[in-house]
Amino acid sequence: MIFEQPRSPLRLVERERPTAGPGQALIRVRACGVCRTDLHLLDGEVAVPAPPRILGHQIVGTIEAIGAESPTAPAGEETAAELALGARVGVPWLGFTCGSCRYCRSGRENLCPRARFTGRDIDGGFADWTVADLRYCFPIPAGFSDIQAAPLLCAGLIGYRALRFCEGAHRIGLYGFGASAHILAQVIRHQQREVFAFTRAGDREAQELARSLGADWVGSSEQAPPVELEAAIIFAPLGPLMTSALRVIAPGGAVVSAGIHMSDIPSFPYSLLWMERSLRSVANLTRRDGHELLALAPQVPIKTHVSTYPLERVNEALDELRGGRLTGAAVVTIA
Numbered sequence: 001m002i003f004e005q006p007r008s009p010l011r012l013v014e015r016e017r018p019t020a021g022p023g024q025a026l027i028r029v030r031a032c033g034v035c036r037t038d039l040h041l042l043d044g045e046v047a048v049p050a051p052p053r054i055l056g057h058q059i060v061g062t063i064e065a066i067g068a069e070s071p072t073a074p075a076g077e078e079t080a081a082e083l084a085l086g087a088r089v090g091v092p093w094l095g096f097t098c099g100s101c102r103y104c105r106s107g108r109e110n111l112c113p114r115a116r117f118t119g120r121d122i123d124g125g126f127a128d129w130t131v132a133d134l135r136y137c138f139p140i141p142a143g144f145s146d147i148q149a150a151p152l153l154c155a156g157l158i159g160y161r162a163l164r165f166c167e168g169a170h171r172i173g174l175y176g177f178g179a180s181a182h183i184l185a186q187v188i189r190h191q192q193r194e195v196f197a198f199t200r201a202g203d204r205e206a207q208e209l210a211r212s213l214g215a216d217w218v219g220s221s222e223q224a225p226p227v228e229l230e231a232a233i234i235f236a237p238l239g240p241l242m243t244s245a246l247r248v249i250a251p252g253g254a255v256v257s258a259g260i261h262m263s264d265i266p267s268f269p270y271s272l273l274w275m276e277r278s279l280r281s282v283a284n285l286t287r288r289d290g291h292e293l294l295a296l297a298p299q300v301p302i303k304t305h306v307s308t309y310p311l312e313r314v315n316e317a318l319d320e321l322r323g324g325r326l327t328g329a330a331v332v333t334i335a
């Protein structure tokens with residue numbers, strides 16, 4: 001299913017099976033999660049630099065071939081032993097980094113200016129086959145089906161990364177209770193912290209899901225929770241939620257935006273930020289985030305709430321996501 005230009009549905013085409021180059025794996029795709037970023041790409045809010053492109057960056061599949069080892073692979077980046085032929089792997093949004101810039105050298109490869117992203121700069125997983133750099137493939141823990149695992153690879157990862165910036169917070173607000181928040185809520189509860197779930201007013205399905213996952217409080221984004229929060233993560237792409245969250249967090253608290261795109265943040269009085277409150281974004285992921293979350297997932301254990309769509313119906317999944325009609329995560333399955 002290829003992306004050709006913004007605001008046109010993805011189109012089903014037949015292509016030659018790709019081949020794995022040096023240091024790459026040829027992967028038979030089993031499932032691929034649908035992310036709000038796919039929607040931003042499709043709607044032209046985030047550019048696709050060189051269409052046509054296969055979108056999809058929450059890929060689960062099996063390695064069917066491995067290209068020759070890259071002679072230029074930096075030391076310490078050898079392929080993990082578990083990534084052999086037949087292994088079940090996950091491919092995330094981060095598909096390549098330079099390994100030599102100041103971000104890469106300081107554990108912040110998510111900010112690498114030469115980073116390439118799966119399903120934007122590199123063909124992704126809305127296809128029967130894909131090719132990925134072995135260094136950016138994660139082994140999928142046994143006990144997770146392909147469909148269950150797919151949403152961990154971006155929805156889970158961006159939430160997990162956002163949670164790093166809520167260190168020390170016990171009461172955490174999650175604004176927008178979709179694919180990411182429903183995973184992160186389980187992690188937060190597992191860490192014996194409290195979840196405050198904010199949904200669109202009247203979104204009963206999302207509120208039900210939040211309650212079933214153990215949220216300590218559930219309400220609409222306009223509501224004030226009964227107690228002060230210590231951090232908030234914004235998953236909905238709505239700038240005004242940043243200031244809504246600032247109003248309900250305690251001094252020293254953080255408001256973290258986890259999306260790649262957001263509508264404008266309205267101006268607000270400095271008093272909302274005063275007392276060492278902070279407002280920040282998180283971007284992408286590092287491989288460390290991926291390995292940590294996938295190690296944690298079976299311990300929680302994370303259960304993803306998934307609606308599945310066959311590959312050729314991925315446009316329907318994207319429409320449902322745009323219309324706010326999805327509860328939990330959408331995953332495309334490949335027969």
Ligand SMILES: [Zn+2]
Pocket residue numbers: 097098099100101102103104109112113114115
């Ligand atoms: Zn770099």
Ligand SMILES: [Zn+2]
Pocket residue numbers: 035036037038057093154155
């Ligand atoms: Zn994503």
